[in-house]
Amino acid sequence: MAQNYIKSGERVTVVAGTGGAQSGKFYAVGAMSGISQTSAEEGDEYELDTTGGVYEYGKTGAQVWEQGVKLYYDEDTDTMTTTATDNTYAGVAEQPASVDATIGRIMLLRSF
Template sequence: MKNFIQTGEILEVTAPYDVASGGGVLVGSIFGFAVTSAVSGDKVNIKRKGVFEHAKTSAQAWTQGAALYWDNTAKVLTTTASGNTLVGAAALPAANPTAIGRIVI
């Protein structure tokens, strides 16, 4: 195929804020987890497919398959849609309270 560029599983973006390796990165509607740490304005590779563990809104219970959103202010995953960006689904249930959840993107 002449127009194929890359798989897109790992994508280089400009870090919109300082991010540690494994941290969530949202650039417009593109979301992934940083492969390495980066400071705001630097290039960083993000992984856009797979199952990841990440901080979540502690006071929420997740069911497997629940829609998950990125809270770009708190830098956590949440089930709250309002004001947040849809980024994936809960790979496993998560109890209330727990600080970490698993997402599939």
């Protein structure tokens, strides 16, 4: 292993912004994004899973997710969507989701 190796990078330590961080919520921190592993007060550190994890997350209504479709985080609704415009890339649908589903499975993929 390289002498300068620190860690895998699947989880990174970041500082909670305005309002803090909530465990299980998607956050974008600069060019990094992922799911918070713990809750944190504003200014405190927390772990962000940036890649590889599969999570259940709120799904934008009236959408069908095919397995493997690209998903984006809609900050206004705190849901995942197939709509790229004005949203942050998050990963892909790990499983299909019906039009009636309110929750879907997302597999995080690096956004940077």
